[in-house]
Amino acid sequence: MKISKQARREAKQVFRICLANGTLDPNRVRQVVQHIIVQKPRGYVGILSHFERLVILEEHRRTAKVESAVPLSPELQSTVQNSLERVYGNGLNISFSQNPSLIGGMRIQVGSDVYDGSVQARLNALQESF
Amino acid sequence: MSTLLQEIEAQIAGVKTSVAKQNVGTVREIGDGVAKIEGLTDVMLNEMIDFGNGIIGLALNLEETEVGAIILGDYTSIKEGQEVRTTGKLLQVPVGKGLLGRVVNSLGQPVDGKGPIKSDVSYPVEKIAPGIIKRKSVNQPVQTGIMAVDAMIPIGRGQRELIIGDRSTGKTTLGVDAMINQARINQAADAAGDKDTRRLYNIYVAIGQKQSNVARVVSVLEEAGAMPYTIVVVASASDSATNQYLAPFAGAAMGEWFMDNGMDALIIFDDLSKHATAYRQVSLVLKRPSGREAYPGDVFYLHSRLLERSARLGEKYGNGSLTALPIIETQLGDVSAYIPTNVISITDGQIYLETDLFYQGIRPAISVGLSVSRVGSAAQIKAMKQVAGRVKLELAQFRELAAFAQFGSDLDAKTQAQIERGKRIVEIFKQSQYKPIPIEVQVAVLWAGQNGYFDDIPVDRVKHAQAKMTDYLTNRKTDLMAKIAKEKALSDALTADLKAAVTEFKQTYK
Ligand SMILES: Nc1ncnc2c1ncn2[C@@H]1O[C@H](COP(=O)(O)OP(=O)(O)O)[C@@H](O)[C@H]1O
């Protein structure tokens, strides 16, 4: 579906209203969506789908995925959480998961930033250097 | 002190073992050689993006929710959902003398099957043009070897002179002739062990042309022995629009290397009309808004930032130069179309080639009245100024008189003489392709023409007489020719010698 420029702009405005101190406020998001659905302003479908996209991207930006070859101890988990919050601020959605294909070490992704300290990544880098 | 050292040592050691941050994204859409990528929040404009398997993309559109990248190379193996990452590097091409004699693509990779390129330096394809402080005004000539150009539309090193005309009017040939002449001058200097003559290196950028045309140009250059001084950059009609879009920028980077290192280079963009078309195509698939003639709004900026990169640097900055001869192909002589007007406004003059003249047999088909060089006369050698100072005006007057003479036959003797002289000068300026003329020969022949030595020769014999005279001067008056080339001006003594030589020739010529 082609979303008009106008709809994009309005979605952007609505998105800004939903930010509190730089982070997305879930209550405002719910309210705003409800409001648009009820009021049906001109081009509201476009506004809603672009708004949805902005929210998804924002969520993604605030989501940290920590993968490790073996389960991390609770202490290590909180160390990782603290260091990430030092860099990216509070309010990160952090998920810890296990990924044996890493062989060893950790791979952390926050938004589009990746810190790959896994054995697998090093092997890949080594392979590329040949 | 030692505690400080220990402290930073520990920190540095930490950095060494720590994991580098990377910036990644996900391919959301792929098609037409363009990928739409989500993520890549740190990407820079014109940064190379790594698609894995040696495939590189170039970030051209940075939007709020996605990045538009053009793929360099084969994009068919790229899949939606694939992870890509930034490289922190702008697109670069190899530069240096190792490229001379080679034919390369827009990425500087060889396409001539002569093995790898020897180069240990790379330049970014997009570079900021030298600022005003580093530049110097144009004051050294580029001898094209084309008499009409060197006499009436002189080009200086660092200048941007447009070659414009319809298809098949001799635009490419003009550029090729200029390159052959540089090779001729360089060869002569190399053979004489002359280190003072500043070599001029050629870069020929072929954009959107048929492979066969490019192959023909390369073989002409090879035959003339010009390839050792020439780099050919090719993005032919069968290459992607992306590569065609990049080719002139890659060529400019190679030229800049010569300029930055105190040398001189001449770059020919053949042609920017096709380049604009390629850019329009790239912009359309990137879904950029389009304007006049469906070109994106920034097509003007595209060509101005390309041509701004040619310059003459001041002594403090090494004295190098990059001269540009962009070519524009017009449709039915329409110079007021969007791309021609843009490029005309950016360059320092134009050489206008006309179909009518071409079919009348006036080749090179340069329209003297419509061609100008706004800065080149400062670079013209004095001898040429002395003999050609008035020739442009005289030729223009001759055209008017000749048109007028068609209507009435009652012309006074003076006008009649002017017309007869004009006809002969037009003949003298005719020149066959791939035969550049040394500047001293141009000066001598023009001097003879201006001083009436061709007046008693029938118009259809002028070319013959000119060839014989050239022969005579180059083979029998070698010292005189060498003197003119060296002194670069016609002193009274030299003029007297020249007069004696030409008179002697006339006595033998039948
Ligand atoms: N000075 C010349 N004398 C004779 N033929 C010429 C001359 N200049 C060009 N030609 C011929 O005219 C044709 C078109 O020239 P070309 O340079 O390819 O034109 P363009 O690049 O403008 O399309 C070619 O076949 C070329 O050999």
Ligand SMILES: [Mg+2]
């Ligand atoms: Mg051509």
